[in-house]
Structures are given as structure tokens and as C-alpha cells.
Amino acid sequence: MSSSENRHQPGSVPEHTEQPRAGAGPEGRPAGVPREIASSDLLCDADRLYIRHEGQCYTLRVTSSRKLILTK
Numbered sequence: 724m725s726s727s728e729n730r731h732q733p734g735s736v737p738e739h740t741e742q743p744r745a746g747a748g749p750e751g752r753p754a755g756v757p758r759e760i761a762s763s764d765l766l767c768d769a770d771r772l773y774i775r776h777e778g779q780c781y782t783l784r785v786t787s788s789r790k791l792i793l794t795k
Contacts, residue, residue, distance in 0.1 A: 762791060 752758065762785075766772050771784040774793075783793050 765783070766785065771782055774781045774783060779795060781793055781795050783791060786792060
């Protein structure tokens, strides 16, 4: 399988999230498996979100062309 065939497509549900497994974390997903969250759920009605990571503050913002930019 090529790397392009193995990529997660937005809006699709990855196979590994369909059924809970032994050793699964919250939401029935195996530990360490990425989850997908809609940007609207993170940002709500705001145009930016501040994210604290290991003592550093990052800004996730929506541009005028509706793209996302993450800056430190």
C-alpha cells in the first residue's frame, strides 16, 4: 500500500476507531491514535485559539481566506 493510500481522508472514519479494543483509551480508541476534531468545535465563533504546550503559548488562527495558521 502506498503512503497516499494509507492517509486519513478528512470526513472519513479511520478503521481503528470503529470498535473498542482491549487497552483502548477514552472513546474506545487505542492509546496514541490521533483523533479528529472539527476546527469549529475548537474555535467556536472566535478567529483564534491559544494553546499552551510545555510552557509555551501557541496561537491557532483563521486567516481571511479561511485557512488555519499555527504560530508560536
